[in-house]
Structure formats: structure tokens, C-alpha cells
Amino acid sequence: MNNDMHPVHILIAEDTPTDAEMTMRALKRVGLINNISWVKDGQEALDYIFCTGEYAGRERNDPTLILLDVKMPKVNGIEVLNQIKSNDSTKIIPVIMLTSSAEEPDIMQCYKLGVNSYIVKPVESDKFFEEVSKAGFYWAILNKIPNLR
Amino acid sequence: MRPEAVYAMRKEKLTKLSLALALLLLVAISYVSYRSTVSFAESARLVDHTHLVIKQINQVLADVRDAETAQRGYLITGDMSFLQPYDAVVTRLPDELTLLRELVRDNPAQQQAISDLDDLIVRKMRLLRLGIDTLAQRKGIDNAEVIALVGGEGRQLMYQIRTQVERMIAAEESLLVQRAETLESGTRATKRWILLGNLLAAILLLTAFFVVLREISEHRRTNRELAASAAQLELTNKELESFSYSVSHDLRSPLRAIDGYSRIFEEDFADRLDDEGMRLLGVIRSSSKKMGQLIDDLLSFSRMGRKHVDASMVDMNMLVDEVWKEVSIGHEGVKLDKQTLPAVWGDRALLRQVLLNLLSNAVKYSSNNTAPIVEMRAEKKANEIIYCVRDNGVGFDMRFYNKLFGVFQRLHTENEFPGTGVGLAIAQRVIVRHGGRIWADSKLGEYAAFYFSLPIKNTKRPSDE
Numbered sequence: 001m002n003n004d005m006h007p008v009h010i011l012i013a014e015d016t017p018t019d020a021e022m023t024m025r026a027l028k029r030v031g032l033i034n035n036i037s038w039v040k041d042g043q044e045a046l047d048y049i050f051c052t053g054e055y056a057g058r059e060r061n062d063p064t065l066i067l068l069d070v071k072m073p074k075v076n077g078i079e080v081l082n083q084i085k086s087n088d089s090t091k092i093i094p095v096i097m098l099t100s101s102a103e104e105p106d107i108m109q110c111y112k113l114g115v116n117s118y119i120v121k122p123v124e125s126d127k128f129f130e131e132v133s134k135a136g137f138y139w140a141i142l143n144k145i146p147n148l149r
Numbered sequence: 150m151r152p153e154a155v156y157a158m159r160k161e162k163l164t165k166l167s168l169a170l171a172l173l174l175l176v177a178i179s180y181v182s183y184r185s186t187v188s189f190a191e192s193a194r195l196v197d198h199t200h201l202v203i204k205q206i207n208q209v210l211a212d213v214r215d216a217e218t219a220q221r222g223y224l225i226t227g228d229m230s231f232l233q234p235y236d237a238v239v240t241r242l243p244d245e246l247t248l249l250r251e252l253v254r255d256n257p258a259q260q261q262a263i264s265d266l267d268d269l270i271v272r273k274m275r276l277l278r279l280g281i282d283t284l285a286q287r288k289g290i291d292n293a294e295v296i297a298l299v300g301g302e303g304r305q306l307m308y309q310i311r312t313q314v315e316r317m318i319a320a321e322e323s324l325l326v327q328r329a330e331t332l333e334s335g336t337r338a339t340k341r342w343i344l345l346g347n348l349l350a351a352i353l354l355l356t357a358f359f360v361v362l363r364e365i366s367e368h369r370r371t372n373r374e375l376a377a378s379a380a381q382l383e384l385t386n387k388e389l390e391s392f393s394y395s396v397s398h399d400l401r402s403p404l405r406a407i408d409g410y411s412r413i414f415e416e417d418f419a420d421r422l423d424d425e426g427m428r429l430l431g432v433i434r435s436s437s438k439k440m441g442q443l444i445d446d447l448l449s450f451s452r453m454g455r456k457h458v459d460a461s462m463v464d465m466n467m468l469v470d471e472v473w474k475e476v477s478i479g480h481e482g483v484k485l486d487k488q489t490l491p492a493v494w495g496d497r498a499l500l501r502q503v504l505l506n507l508l509s510n511a512v513k514y515s516s517n518n519t520a521p522i523v524e525m526r527a528e529k530k531a532n533e534i535i536y537c538v539r540d541n542g543v544g545f546d547m548r549f550y551n552k553l554f555g556v557f558q559r560l561h562t563e564n565e566f567p568g569t570g571v572g573l574a575i576a577q578r579v580i581v582r583h584g585g586r587i588w589a590d591s592k593l594g595e596y597a598a599f600y601f602s603l604p605i606k607n608t609k610r611p612s613d614e
Contacts, residue, residue, distance in 0.1 A: 018406035
């Protein structure tokens, strides 16, 4: 598989710790354990990606996949998506919205901004684990992701 | 009745009364004017008549005087030619007197006066004739005799005639003055009445006008207030919608955690849990699932209230077939008996939701019947189409009809038939937003029938809110 060539580096932006933990657990089911970073709001996500703020000292190492919640404190997921997709150096990074919001306007806006996938988190845990694992498997393992370096 | 209503009614009465009174006044003024014109014409005629009478009296006097003058001439000269005017007067005087009598026929006092005048004239004329005859017989007459014939009784009579004529003319003139006065005072009174009446009518009309004007401005103000409160209501409604949306949205996350962590717990600690532990965990998980379902339904109910109604002609036959395929999965025993359904103006996605809810209910509640059948009918009315979904299932108790369309209201237990009690609430919401109605009837253990009407419209789009 291609992650032999490019080690998968996933960024999860999620303000709810339980959702973040469950997302990581779901990814673990398909073997995605290493190199997962978790940020708790939109501002932190932007700082992480662009190596600013508290991540100013971080060596620029773009994630190979970003999972974004829509509803987050400070900067919401849609704004984060907008900044990622409007920056030449980051717009090729696949972004998945992983959110509770099934609102049509949100979905529409995300696609207009160039989101790669939009997944509504199921309330039921069996479904949640299954769907998030599948998404992780597809985007991080099955899908060929661009070589960023 | 509320005080405003009483006030409005009083105002309306006042307006009507004012208008009626004004109309009555105008009619009265017209009548007075007419009467006045008629009496004016009559008075004018009477004045003319008086002038005519005076002229006629003078004419009679002039005749007598002419006759006297002619006789004198004859007496002095003995010339017969002087008698010509006398003869003429003798011929016409009776006619002139008759005419005069005719003219004052309506005045008894003048009638009497004419009789007196007539007597005097007859005597005078007789005396004149005597003088003439005397001369004719004698063939000559001396001065003293002429003077005796001309003066004396004749002169006395002439004086009486003149006095009588003057009296009669004076009587006529006083009548004339009287008539002119009557005419003038009548005209003055009429003018006053017309003026007063017009003034009153104008006041009444103005009153009515102002009342109506105020009514109109009040009406406008009420409309503005109504629009404002409608806007306020809309805002409140939107706030409520977004509140219920965000509440149910925010509830999902902890709920997912409860279910997810129970699941993780079950996975990671299964070997250390006994049967009772596993059962308790199972209760936690099934309860959180149930709550998730409730929240999802609440969310979709709230979404129905906010969603824009995007209307077009909807092929209901196609829509029902499509929905039926979906709801009959796993219930292959249930038959659909569908009439050809008329197309209707509405939002396809929203109407699909209504049919989905009604048909899935029909399938669900008839599933215990040995030969379940769902009927789909429609009836076109003057300005609406009524659709009906009927099943031969368990039905519901009509005593609880008022709970039927309520959110989270259920008439069956979860064990009998699973559900959250949002389906009919959503259906009602959609139908109401389309400007239609939804209702039902049932007989326990026999059937349940749900009806919804949609306007045939097309003058205006269904309300967006």
C-alpha cells in the first residue's frame, strides 16, 4: 500500500474529546494508529497547519489528511477549510468534514470551498465506528494521496 | 364584548346615522325649494292678477268718464257726432264690468264693491241718457238747463264712482303689498331653510367623512401593527426553531459518547463482565439509541419548519409508487390499492416526507392483520385536492384524537409498535405550510384513515414560512 512510501499523517480538529477519542479508536480499527495529531479548535488547527501561534516552532510537515468538525470554538471548521483551500501550499491536502451537522447549507458551502468529503457522524456508536473506519481506510489507505514533498 | 368592539360599533352607527340624516336633510331641502318655487310662481301670478284688476277698474272709470265727456259735448253743441264715444261706451261697458267681476271672483269684498260700483254706474249712465234724450226731444236747450244736467246729481254720482274706484284700487293695492310681503317673507324663510339645511347636511357629511377618515387611518395603523407583530412572531418562531435545532444538535455529541464509550467498554472489558453487567450495558446502549432517534426526529421536525417550500407540479402517482417501494421492504404481505391520483402543486421533497410518514404508519399499524391492505385515494374538489391513506390495521381510539398530530405524542406503546411520535407532527407541519389541512378518523381494530388536502392554487406560491 502507498503508506509504505508516504507515512500517513492525520490531523483531527475536534472540540469534543469524546468524539476525538472515538474517531481515533475508529481509525485504529483499520490500523491507523501512528502519526495522528489532535487539535481542539479551529484556531489551533490553523496554527498547527501553518506553524504559527503555539506551533510556531513546529517543523512544517503537512498532514496527509485532515478531519474537520464544523462546529468548533474560536474558528469554525468551514473557516479552517476556507483557509486551507485558499492557500496554494495546502489546498491539495484532502479534507474530510466529520461533523454532526447535516444542514444542507453547510454541506453546500463546504463543497463550494473544495472539501473532499463530507461525513455526518452517526449518533449510534456501531455505525459511527464503522463509518469513520471506512472513511479512514478509504482516504488514508485506499485512496492515493499526493506526495507533498 | 370588548370595549373597542363596542366603540367601533358605535362609530359605525354614528356614521350611518349621519349619512342617513344628511340624505334626509337634502331631500327636505329639495322639497322646500320646490315648494318655494311653486309658491313664488303663484305669488307672481297673483301680483300680475292684481295689476290686471287695477287696470280693469281704471278702464271702467275711463269709460264712464268718456261717456260723460261725450254727453257734455253733445249737450253744449247739439252735435250728434259727439255721441260716438258715448255709444261705444254704452256698448262695451257691460262687457268691461263682466270682465272686472270675473277678475275679482275670488274676492268677496271686491265683488260687493263691484256691485256697488255697478249700481252707481247704472244710475250715472241712466242720468247721461236722460240728458241726451231731453236734448233730442226739445230740439234745443238753454245753458241753465245744461248746467243743471251736467252738474247736480250727475256730478255727485261721478264723484261717488271715482271714490268707489279709488277705494277698490286701494283695496287691490293693499292686497298687492300684502302679496309682495308674503312672497318676500316666503322667499326669505326658504333661503334660511335651505341655508340651514345645507349647513346641517354639510356638518353631518363632514362628521361622517372624518369618522370614516379616522376609521381608515386606524385600519392602516392596525394593519401596520399586525404586520409588525407578524414579523415579531416570525422572528420568535425562527429563534425557537434555531434553539430547538441547536439543542438537539448539541445533545447528539454527549449521546454519541454514551453509546460509543459503552461500546468501547463492552469491547475492552467483555471478558471481565458477567451476564448482568452485559445486560446493564445493553440497557445503557439501547436507551441512548432511543434518545438518538428522538433527537434525530426532533431535528427533522425542526428542519421542516425552516426549510424553504420549493413548489412545482408533483406527480403524486409516481411519488406514491416510489415511497411505497421504500416502506414495503420487509412487509411484502401488505398490499397497496392505489387509485389514479391527480398531480398537485407543492414541494416534492416535503410531500414525499408526508407520504413516507403516512404510508409507513399504514404499513406498520396494519402489519398484524392477516390480510393487510393500504388504500390510497384522492378526490378533486372545487379548490383543493383531498388525498386519503387508509389501512385496515389496529386503528386508534378517537378519544385521543387531539393528541394524534402532537410532537412526541403516541397512542401505542413502544412494545406494541416502535416509533417516536414525530411522523404525524411532521406531516401536519408540511401540509399546513402548503396551505392545506390534515385530519383522520378511525375505528379501533378496523381501520385508520388519514386525509390531507392541498390547495389547487396557482395564484400564489405556498407560504415560505
